[in-house]
Amino acid sequence: MAVRKDANTLSAAERAEFVAAIQALKAEGIYDQFVLRHANAIMSAIHRSPAFLPWHRRFIFDLELELQRVSGNPDLGIPYWNWPSGSANASMWNDNLLGGNGDAQGIVRTGPFRAGQWTVVNASGLPAGPLMRAFGQSGLPTLPTQGEINQVMTVTPYDVSPWNLSSNPSFRNQLEGWIGPNLHNRGHVWVGGSMLPMTSPNDPVFFMHHCMVDKIWHDWQIRFPNQRYLPETGGPFGQNLTDPMDSTPSGQIGPRPIDVLNSAALGIVYDGIITQPQPAIPHIIVGANPTQADIASPGETDLFQFEIPSFGPYTMYTTGSSDTFMTLLGPNDPNAQVASNDDGGENLNSQITRNLSAGIYYLRIRLFSARTTGNYAVGVRSDGNNPNPVTELIIDGASINAAISAANESDLYRLNITTEGTYTIQTNGTTDTFITLHGPNSQIPVIASNDDGGASFNARIRRQITAGEYFVRVRHFSPIGTGPYAIRVTRE
Amino acid sequence: MAHHKEIFEDCEIEIKEDTNLLINGKEIDYEHDRDINKWSSRYLPYTRYDSLLEMARAIAQHTVEFSNAKE
Numbered sequence: 001m002a003v004r005k006d007a008n009t010l011s012a013a014e015r016a017e018f019v020a021a022i023q024a025l026k027a028e029g030i031y032d033q034f035v036l037r038h039a040n041a042i043m044s045a046i047h048r049s050p051a052f053l054p055w056h057r058r059f060i061f062d063l064e065l066e067l068q069r070v071s072g073n074p075d076l077g078i079p080y081w082n083w084p085s086g087s088a089n090a091s092m093w094n095d096n097l098l099g100g101n102g103d104a105q106g107i108v109r110t111g112p113f114r115a116g117q118w119t120v121v122n123a124s125g126l127p128a129g130p131l132m133r134a135f136g137q138s139g140l141p142t143l144p145t146q147g148e149i150n151q152v153m154t155v156t157p158y159d160v161s162p163w164n165l166s167s168n169p170s171f172r173n174q175l176e177g178w179i180g181p182n183l184h185n186r187g188h189v190w191v192g193g194s195m196l197p198m199t200s201p202n203d204p205v206f207f208m209h210h211c212m213v214d215k216i217w218h219d220w221q222i223r224f225p226n227q228r229y230l231p232e233t234g235g236p237f238g239q240n241l242t243d244p245m246d247s248t249p250s251g252q253i254g255p256r257p258i259d260v261l262n263s264a265a266l267g268i269v270y271d272g273i274i275t276q277p278q279p280a281i282p283h284i285i286v287g288a289n290p291t292q293a294d295i296a297s298p299g300e301t302d303l304f305q306f307e308i309p310s311f312g313p314y315t316m317y318t319t320g321s322s323d324t325f326m327t328l329l330g331p332n333d334p335n336a337q338v339a340s341n342d343d344g345g346e347n348l349n350s351q352i353t354r355n356l357s358a359g360i361y362y363l364r365i366r367l368f369s370a371r372t373t374g375n376y377a378v379g380v381r382s383d384g385n386n387p388n389p390v391t392e393l394i395i396d397g398a399s400i401n402a403a404i405s406a407a408n409e410s411d412l413y414r415l416n417i418t419t420e421g422t423y424t425i426q427t428n429g430t431t432d433t434f435i436t437l438h439g440p441n442s443q444i445p446v447i448a449s450n451d452d453g454g455a456s457f458n459a460r461i462r463r464q465i466t467a468g469e470y471f472v473r474v475r476h477f478s479p480i481g482t483g484p485y486a487i488r489v490t491r492e
Numbered sequence: 493m494a495h496h497k498e499i500f501e502d503c504e505i506e507i508k509e510d511t512n513l514l515i516n517g518k519e520i521d522y523e524h525d526r527d528i529n530k531w532s533s534r535y536l537p538y539t540r541y542d543s544l545l546e547m548a549r550a551i552a553q554h555t556v557e558f559s560n561a562k563e
Contacts, residue, residue: 043534128556188538
């Protein structure tokens with residue numbers, strides 16, 4: 001199985017093998033076919049659009065297969081360019097791997113791809129001179145930092161309409177670099193020269209660069225397993241989940257985004273050394289003064305978390321002069337959206353007031369315009385010491401009829417157990433319910449959960465319970481589902 | 493309407509009526525985002541430019557179709 005490693009960590013033998021394989025593909029004419037596949041693709045079909053990531057995943061995967069074939073080593077993986085430690089003095093730019101920067105005219109004169117040893121081709125496949133590089137000289141003098149990568153790693157969803165370079169919030173668009181700190185585009189522009197046009201695969205660092213892009217997407221997919229590729233349908237042709245992508249030939253794997261979403265299924269393994277995708281999420285204390293924050297770069301998204309100790313009405317709000325947009329997620333799931341708001345507060349501030357069950361919630365804050373920056377403060381307050389009382393489930397009492405009447409809504413019930421025993425909590429009706437049991441004497445610890453243990457799609461928990469106060473939370477299995485149900489608890 | 497013609501990096505850049513861009517006589521397709529007043533082209537897919545002329549010069553300098561780097 002091929003393991004994709006940080007290029008700076010390759011041994012001398014691994015470097016020699018990779019260089020020899022690239023040179024062999026060049027001699028066969030295969031390498032230039034990859035340049036033409038990229039150069040002659042419809043630009044908006046493979047860049048500035050949702051298919052940017054799956055298209056390039058398939059592209060470098062295909063090259064990796066060719067490298068394995070020509071080297072006779074099925075474990076040869078494309079190394080990735082670890083930007084935070086990959087600047088001009090990094091060992092990946094030594095003469096035994098990529099060679100270094102261009103000279104005063106931008107011509108690369110060191111390493112295996114130097115002038116006289118390596119000729120680039122134009123979009124027609126004709127020879128077009130030596131490889132060119134001009135590190136940091138094309139308008140962007142620095143490479144992405146680990147902090148900037150971590151920032152992009154917090155962004156969800158995968159992509160949003162209008163599915164282009166204006167999409168926000170969009171993980172794809174931030175990773176590509178049209179909003180936020182600029183990751184992928186910056187790598188191309190930092191190298192400069194041959195990495196600037198659509199013929200950019202002429203420079204072998206292209207594949208290491210896109211291997212890093214793919215690694216970040218790979219890590220993001222692991223971090224957010226519930227975040228799907230978007231659009232599934234309704235986007236431009238070639239961008240939807242099951243559309244064939246432009247300039248993607250038949251091969252060992254299919255040409256659609258859905259064919260490349262699962263890296264593990266493709267046998268792709270990253271060494272896992274560099275990306276630390278778990279930045280600390282700042283806490284907001286309920287009832288405390290608002291926390292000061294700012295959107296320092298256009299398109300940036302901030303994430304906060306707070307803990308709700310018990311069911312009740314709460315207000316999440318921003319203050320300040322910025323036009324904020326707020327998304328509430330949870331409980332206990334940073335991917336489950338509860339509500340969002342633009343201008344519910346004073347001036348252009350966002351505000352959400354809602355009954356919340358106990359648990360950990362998350363607030364994602366961005367500015368309404370993806371092109372602006374600004375300060376704001378964010379806070380959470382409880383709207384009363386005596387919120388709507390929690391309905392009590394009476395042991396062996398009558399069923400309680402209720403309903404999930406809005407997307408992401410959940411209902412909370414209290415259960416007072418005075419005698420240890422085996423109890424059954426179940427729903428009835430036509431709604432696909434999901435229940436969790438919390439306690440004892442707290443709304444937070446989950447001690448049991450169930451989806452379809454009851455009749456049809458009803459939930460059912462049967463459990464030995466000690467004396468104490470417990471809580472039952474009922475929601476629809478689908479985050480957007482609604483419907484009536486009945487709930488009852490019995491003792492054996 | 494302004495008409496601009498210059499030689500840059502041995503390439504002839506011509507902008508007719510502020511909109512039509514030709515490099516060495518070849519018409520260059522581009523996009524202009526009026527909201528942020530930036531220009532971009534498939535020739536240089538990773539960058540947006542502040543003016544049409546700035547983008548034209550970058551295309552002339554960096555794309556293998558037009559640049560004249562010799563070993």
